[in-house]
Structures are given as structure tokens and as C-alpha cells.
Amino acid sequence: MATLAEILRSEFPQLDAELFQYVTDVIDSGQSDFESEDDLFDAVGAILQDVSGDSKDDEDIRDVCQRMYMTMRMENNHAPKQNQMLLQAPIQLNQISTQYDVDPQILNVLLMKKGQSSTVNVKKLEKAEAKLKAKQGKRTERDTQKLTGPLVMEEASASQAASKKENRIENSGKNKSYDIRIENFDVSFGERVLLTGTELHLAAGRRYGLVGRNGLGKTTLLKMLASRSLRVPSHISILHVEQEVAGDDTPALQSVLECDTLRESLLSEEKMLNSRISSGNGDGSESTRLSEIYSKLEEIEADKAPARASVILAGLGFKHTMQQQMTKEFSGGWRMRLALARALFARPDLLLLDEPTNMLDVKAIIWLEDYLQTWPSTILVVSHDRNFLNAVATDIVHLHSQRLEGYRGNFESFLKTKEERLKNQHREFEAQQQYREHIQVFIDRFRYNANRASQVQSKLKLLEKLPELKPLDKESEVVLRFPDGFEKFSPPILQLDEVDFWYSSDQSIFKKLSVSADLDSRVCMVGENGAGKSTMLKLLMGELSPVQGIRHAHRNLKIGYFSQHHVDQLDMNITAVELLAKRFPGKTEEEYRHQLGSYGISGELATRSVASLSGGQKSRVAFAQMTVLCPNFYILDEPTNHLDMETIEALGKALNKFRGGIILVSHDERFIRLVCQELWVCENGGVTRIDGGFDEYRNILQEQFRKEGFL
Template sequence: HLHPGDHVGLVGRNGSGKTTLLRAMVGELGADGGRIVVRSGARVGWLPQQAVSGSTRTVWEEARSGMTRLLALKAELDAAEARAGDPGGPERLERATDAFRLAGGYAADEKVGEVLHGLGFLPETWHRTCDTFSGGWQMRIALARLLLSDPDVALFDEPTNHLDLEARTWLANHLAAAPYAFVVVSHDRWLLDRCVSRVAEVRNRKVHEYTGNFASFLAQRELRDEQAATAYGRQQSEIARLERFVERFGAKATKAAQARSRQKALDKMERVDAPEKQRKAARLKLPEAPPGALQAVQLVNATVGWSEDAPVLSGVDLSLDRGMRLVLLGPNGCGKSTILRALAGDSVLLAGRRRLGDRVRIGVFHQDLAQELPPDPSPLDLLAQENPLVPPERVRSVLGALGLPGDMALRPIGVLSGGEKARVALASLVLRPCNVLMLDEPTNHLDAETVDVLVEALQDYEGAVLLVTHDRFVVERVATHVGRIADGKLTLREGVRPEDFERPKAEKVGVTEVSAEAVDHQERKRRQREAERARRRLQQVQDEIPKAEAKLAELDDALIAAATDHAKVTELARQREQVQSAVDGLYAEWEALEEAVG
């Protein structure tokens, strides 16, 4: 059931049926059983994974075309203005003006600009036609059109697939404040934690609902599975006990009545379903990093790009050292992958030098590798051929940990999906001992559980890591250093900060091109609204911190009281870790908000 204002995250392993369910909800697929009921007159917006239109309208026109209700009100207003001199005309004009104003008509252009800016479109691109953009950017245009359509219900299938980190952050915040109901399919854990209040999990052809965000869902699911297994085990024990009694005493006259009574109890017993089998994500352990130089690979005053006439980045000084996990951040097209390929030695520098340390062995992953795999062998056979000294059990374990368990590892690579091929390429890298890993968007086709597995493996890895990703969850847990690329320059520093996920202020511009005065006015209004939202959120955070710390103290007391109960201590410790994480997050948000409001 989806009620007005519900924000639902639809999750599940790849291939579990999430997209199929969305297509059924929107009417593209019929239901094999039951009914799909949509309230009469409800406006349903739908963003499939592939929404490339090739429209010849400009970006601005295409995005604005989603505002159908507002455009209809504008047409009514124009008609009323044209007939203002007719009998009853002034009254009709007043009604049309009020309706247009109350619907936000006079702020429509500002809203269009804010959405386009949030999704990463620079003002100079707003008047380009849609068909001049790549497929990924056309997906952003389709997303902008849906966000501006004022639906009653919106259905999003992997809306972050083609978004950079800044656009993902903006979208998560935008959806969190959305007045309409929506269902979003996403493997982006940070987005799900930020913007949903319910989670529906598709598992074993059933849908299970949980209240709260993604982190809350994980805790609730674990508890639910434990309770289901316990209830099933108890009932099976009771059934076995009753059946033994019936079998033993059913033929004895002195016990026949009791045996019949127990048989009736068995017949009437409402059987508890066997616990659903949830494939546990295997632990992924990367090979130990071989000894090598502390300064693994360096770029010295390097210029990178495809042409000396138009370099992507210049003056790059970068040292990737052992134990360092560097994440490159910046908008799409800024040069992150170019830097990675330059460090890997896969592209020639336009200027400067690349220094490779002694005994350094580099392993590289990028999405193109999936297309280079041979089609005939199975993943298991291919990886066994590449790694003859690695036991087959280890190969199977790695494939399973990356989401290719059982029979999936035995299918010919040629019949696998693009995402599954990418997992094979990633597994190939994981099996090779390297002391430097360079990963370009390794989580693109991984579900949330598999992302967790990869994150833990990278956290335990002792070599150097260079990572390009738009997944905030991964950045926050993996990065020891951040390299921010902006204006053709690379800035390196230690640690991760909240502002790393916001669009740099230098990129923030006005929202219309009507006039400089209009831009300034609209920008001031936008900043005022942002400041007001920040002040309100700051007050909420200040109210939430004492409550969270009180819960932390309560759990500390409970841990002391339960010192001899190992199972209870384990559960309380898990709860305390979650609450402590929430407290840390609140304090980090508090600092960022105080800086924002001045």
C-alpha cells in the first residue's frame, strides 16, 4: 500500500524483480494474480533505467514540459487576459491569476533552474537541444522533467545511475523534502538513508515491509530473520514431539485417547513457514599486498588529457603511497578517470613525469574491461585459467562474494548481463596479488550487500588504493584522502568532510538568464531559503543529540547489567554501535550547519 506522502525504498538483490514490480505498478506489465489499484485521477510519474528521448527541444523546454498542470493554468491565464474586456472578464482573470499564483506559477522558471542546477547542468547548456547530449545526460533531463511534474506518485528506477556525487547529494535532499509519494529502486545506501521512511525488500518472490530508513531496515531484517528461525525451530520440535507420541502410543488402548488428542492438535496447528533462505554475502579478503616502495606511483607537474591544445588537467603533483586510500571527487567529465589512467600508465602524459616505485604491481579496474572478456568460458573457468595456482574454492568464494554464486559462475560469459560481466572483471582483479589497486566506479553494478563486502575488503587492504566513485557511502567508509578536481586543478587533502559532497561554490550560479538583476534576486532568495532550512535543521539536530546520547547511556548501563549474558551483550553492542554512529553523524551535521548559518 502506498499512501500520500510515503517515501519508500524498494530494495533487493540484482534480479530479484524490483524493476518488474515497478513496471507492474505503472501498468507496463499485467499482474499474474491479484490486482493493482491506482486511485482515480492520480498522476503517476515514472523514470525507467533507460529514459533517453532524443528530443529536439532545449534542455530548458524539455524540463519545463513536465509542469503540465502549471502550463495548463498558464494557458487559462493567457486566455483570461486576452478576454479581460469581455463581460465577466475581470473576475475570470482574477480567478485565473490566483490559481496560477497559488500553484507557484510565478516561481516556475526559478524552480526549473534550481532543478537543472542541482542535477549538474550549467546555464550555458540549458538552451542546447536534448539530442546533443550523451545518454547519461539525457537521463538527467528525464529526471528533471519528472521532478518538475508535480506528481501524486513518482516511481524511480535507479535514478542515481548517471549522477555524479554532487547531483546524488542534491537529489537525496530534494526527495527527502518531496511532498508527493514515491518509490525508489536504488543501491545507493546514503540516498536511501537520507530520503526514505519505509523500505520494501523483494526477497524470494515476496515483498517484506519495514519502517524507517535503510540502516533501520538492516537491523530490523536481522531481528526478523532471527525471530522467524526461532519460531520455526520451536514449532518443528513441538511437531516432532507430538508425532513421536502419536506413533508410539496410537495403537495402545490405554493411550489411544491421548494419541487422538495430540493428532487433532497436529491437524489444527497453524504451521509456521520455514525461514526464507537469505544468501549471506561471503567475506571478501584481498590477497596480501606484496612488499614494494612506500611511494608507489607519482605524477610530477603532469599535464593530462587527449590533446595539448585542450588539456584536461595541468600542474598535477600527486603521490599515491602505501596504505593510502585516495578517492577522486568532482563532477562528471572533470578528469577523474583521466588521472587514474595516467597513474596506471595507460595513457601518455602531455607534460611532466610519472614515477613508478620499486616492485610496485598495479591492478586496474574500469567498466570497459567487462566488454573485453571472452564470451565462451564461464567465469569460473576463465578465472581458473588466469590464476592456475589459486584453489578453485577460492575462485568460487570470490565470485560468490561479488554476487555470482552457484550456477551463475558456470554460465558462459557471453550470456551474462553487462553488470554481471563487470563483476567477473572485478573478480579477476581481486584474485591477483597487487600492492596498488586503481578502481574506476567498481560499485556501479553491485547491490548494497555486495558493496558492503567490497568496502570491508578495501578497509582491510594494506596496499595503496586509488578510487573513483560517486557512492557517498563508499567514500565515507573507505577514503583516507580526498582529491578534489575543479577548474582544471587537483587539490589533495587528508580526511573526508561534508562539503566534499556539495557542488563547489564556484559552480553555483543564478537560475535564469532573463537579466543580471533577476539572477541576483533569485540567487538571494535561494540562499535565504537554504539558510532558513539550515536553521530549522540545526534546531532539530540540537534537539536530537541529547536524546541520542541518553539512548547511548541507557545502552551502556544495559551492557554492564548483562555482562554474563553473551548473546544479549552481542545484541546490545550492535545497537550501541548503531546509536554511536548516529551520534557521530549528528555532531558532524551540527558543525556543518553552524558553519552554514554563520
């Protein structure tokens, strides 16, 4: 392979000794800073262009720089370490003569002023050196910022290839299809590639569940679609339920009605025309226009809109009085429900939902499942709730290995089909491997047999033409472990006896509440939002004191508490390892890493800032933090929020193996069935035990919906 010097001599024979020395000095001194051939071109391209004149254009110079860059990389990889040198500071050319024995003629060329005769364009030379210096400065600033500066959040980006035919159809306005086909696209988050060269096909009117491990890019993909960074036909309306509704003086019901912009504009125009007629300022055309407006309002069934909006709000838990409340009076969780209600009322052509069940209680989830089964347009939903996907999805899109794969059917069908695909891939892989080995045995046996030379050559060519064997792409199993802090205690372990509690005397939360749990308890608490589930957990924890009644806890009881808000309260500006060291000082880094590794936060994840982790990964960090002291009783408030399905399954298995007591609040039906043996319903200022478990509770709720006319 040619050296740098040989490339320069062959490509630029007109390069005199002084300039040759200068160019090689620039390349040698900047080797550690050149990250691509573009950097090399910025440094010396202008000089080489000036020397070559018209014999080489800009593209030719770039090709030469690419060759030199590759050669430089090869030389660096093979050079002995003792011969490598890293410059710690920029070269000061005006001081070089006093420090080193440099040929004065070369130094004159390097320090040449304007007006002196030279084959180099001095302005281009100065510009090239300025670019290199600026790049070095930025790199130094970036490295310093990594150590001491504030956290800089990465941004997502998407790119895709589009054919001229697609662009022509889109620009002509003749595309009336509501199918979405996005082909050959990439999605990145900062420097991490999430999807590459993949495709997404969404048929109009079908409901797609987007599934995949935490941190692979499901939420990012929804954002790229919502922002149209990925090309969706312009006539297709998109709504992404992502942010809560801003609080103001608008009543909740009116906030939902305002989503129908056509209805609102027609009603506003009707009001304006009637006002003009009643004031006598009309010009006679108002009556004709009013007839058109009334006809249009009748066509879109505008009179039924308030009832439809009210049904949606009621299904999502907004009682009649709440529907008249101003949006600013609601908490963040209720405003998220309001955002979902607005999206359902607006009926976009493409509805994007990201973990919609996170903000809902079991009653609202059951209503939403039934409501979406008759949804007329396309849905793409990210959800970790298997029962929700089984009830809603007609198709599954699986995100893995930086690509998307489509499956017909709900989540259970997807699992069966995926397992069958894996078996087929395994059989195909083994068959290919055996065939290759068979050919290789023949080649090895007759390699030196002159009579079989032609056959060996033929087999070698056949082996080269065989497709490359790819190992099976099977996702690793998620394993979580909750350490036992088990020791036998004499009961009672944890109980509330005849407890009354209220935040203000005019609004009682609990009256005469009596519950108890022991180290064998596996209890799930359900109930509508606002019924007092989180308050009861805090009473059990001892964070709140009863107004009347008694809380009793065994003196040796150690409670591990997980709140959905714990994830948001983690220090985002430090790494997971630093987080544990700060909370539990005195251990080695290896011990902190081992603790995090037990919950899937291993390798580089443990040394990344908490802010850069996905929601599920943050939950795992919170689990690792919660279990450091080995509690013997866990109280868990919505532990499955943000977790992917594989992690939820692993969490359920880990809790089943844990030898201690558990009380949890959850809305995930499968998780409840997996872990809990007892169901408590929090309602009407007390707790009711459901003997028939979750099946009986679901039947009770569906009967309520039918009576109230929501189903």
C-alpha cells in the same frame, strides 16, 4: 492406479479395436513430446470427442486427458530404463507396411482417405496430427536455436487478481484516493518467477525505498508499475526515470519546462489568441478566453516555473551556460540527469526512480537528498546507497523469497526491525519444534499401549492440525575475496609529478598536478562530473600520457582496473565461464568456475548468458575477470554501481583485507567511509586533499548550496 488402457476402455467403451490401437500408438510415440495434458488433448482429443458423440463435452475429454497424462508420467517414472524408447524421427505411416509386419486392417484405418466410412472425423484427425507435428517442429527449432541461434531476450510479465468491487469502483470514476493497493499479484521474467501471490501498498505522500538482492526483480517491478501491467488507478500519474532524454535542438531548460503540459498548452493558446487579435481576425470571444487563461496561469504559478526548473537543473549540476545548451550536445550521463530533472519538475503522483544516484556525483546526491525530503507525492525508489535511503525514505519495501514486506522508517530502522523479526521467528520456530517433539515422544512411548490408545489417537490428530514448520528465511551472507599480490616495493610506487594535460590546447584539464600513492594507500577521489576524475585515473594507469610532467610507476606494479563501462563492454552472447576462458585460455572449467564463485557467480549463473544476468551480477563477473592475474594495486571507477547493499558491504570488507594499494572514485558515502582513509577533491585543474575526510567535504558542499540558494 488404472493404466492408460484401462482408462480408455472404461471411459470410451464404444472405441473399437482399430481406433483403440491408433490412440495408444499416438500416445506411446509422443510421450517424450507431451509437456502437459493440453499437449495430449491436442493430439487425441478430437478423435475421442468424435467417438464419444454427445455423451462427453469438451471439458470431460480434457479431464480424461489429464488422468491419462498423470498416469503416463507415473508409468515413465517407475519403468526400467532399458524398456524406455525415444523415437528419433516422426513415424511415416505410408511407409510402415514395408518396414513392419502390421495388420492391414489397422493400416487402412490409419491411412483412410476422405469418403471412406469411418467413425473418425478425418478433418479433425488431420488437424490433431498437424498440431502435434507443428509442436515437434517448434521444439526442434528452439533446441537448435539454443545451440547455434542468436540470443533471444526474455520478457517480463505480470498478473494479478482483482475483485469485482475494485473493477466497479475504478470504472465508475469515483476513486479519488491516491493510495495504491495492489494485492495478490505475480511477476515473472521469462520462465523465472520473481514475485508470487504478494501485495504492494503505497500510501500517498510517503517515500518508499525498494531493497533486495541483485537479480530478484526490483527493476522489473518498477517497469510493471510504469507500464500499468499491474493495475494502478487510472487517475494516478506515473513517471519512471529509466531512459535518457533524446538529443535534439531543444535547450536543456526548455526541455524541462515542456514537461508541464498544462502550462505549455495554455501559453500556446495565449500566443495563438493574441496573434488572432493583432491580425484583426478575431470574433470577439478572444478577450474572454484570454482572461480565463491568465487566471489559470496565475493559479498554477506559471511565472515561477522557469526559476523552479533552473533551480532543479543547477542542483543536478547544470551550470547556467549548460542550461541553455541544446540537449544533443550532452553526453548520455548528462541526459540521464536531464531525465531526472524533467521528472522532478513534472511532479507526478507516483515517481519511480531506479538507482538515481548512479548518474550523480556527491554534490548532486546531497542536493537531491534535501530536495526529495519535501517531495509532496509518492516515491518508490530502488537504491543501493544506504545514506541516501536513510535521508529520503519514510518506509522500506523488502523484496525477498518472491514476496514484498513493508517496514516503517528509513533503512537503519529497517535493519533493526528485520533483525528483531528474525529473532522472533527463530524463537517461534524453536518453540514449535519443542512442542512437536514433546507430542511425538508421548506418541512413541504409548503407541502400543491399549489403555492409552485414545490418547495416542488424539495426539496424532493434534500433530496433524499443527501448522507446517517453515525453516527460517535468512539470506546467505555475501563474501568476496581479492587475492593478495603483495610484495614490498621501495617507493615511489605510483605518482604524477608536475603534470599538465589537455585534450585540446584551449581547454586545460590539469596544470602542475602532483599526486602519489603506495601499497598502503586507501584513497577516494571525489568531485563534480567533468572535473577530470576519470582522466586522472587514466593518467595513473598510463592509458593517457601527460602533455608535460612525469608519470612514474614501479616496474613490478600490477594494476587491476575496474571501470563502470567494463560491465557494458562484456560479451553478452556467451556465458561467464566462456568469457573467462576466452580472455584467459589454458585453464580447466573447474578453475574458471572457482574464480567466478569467489564473486558470487556460482551454479547455473556461471552457465547463463551474460546478457541474462542482472547489473550487479555483471559487475561481479567483471570483478572476477579483473582479479585473475592477482594485481597488487587496484584503481576502481564507480565500483558500487548496480551492486546491492550486501555486496557493497562485502566489497568494502574484501578491499580492507586486501594487502595492496587502492585508489577509487565513488559517490557512495558509506562505502567511502568503509574503505578510504584519504579524500582527494578533483577541482579547478588540480587535486585538493581534505584533512577532515568526508564530514568536512559534506559541510563544504552544503555551505555552497546555502550561498547559491539551492537549499
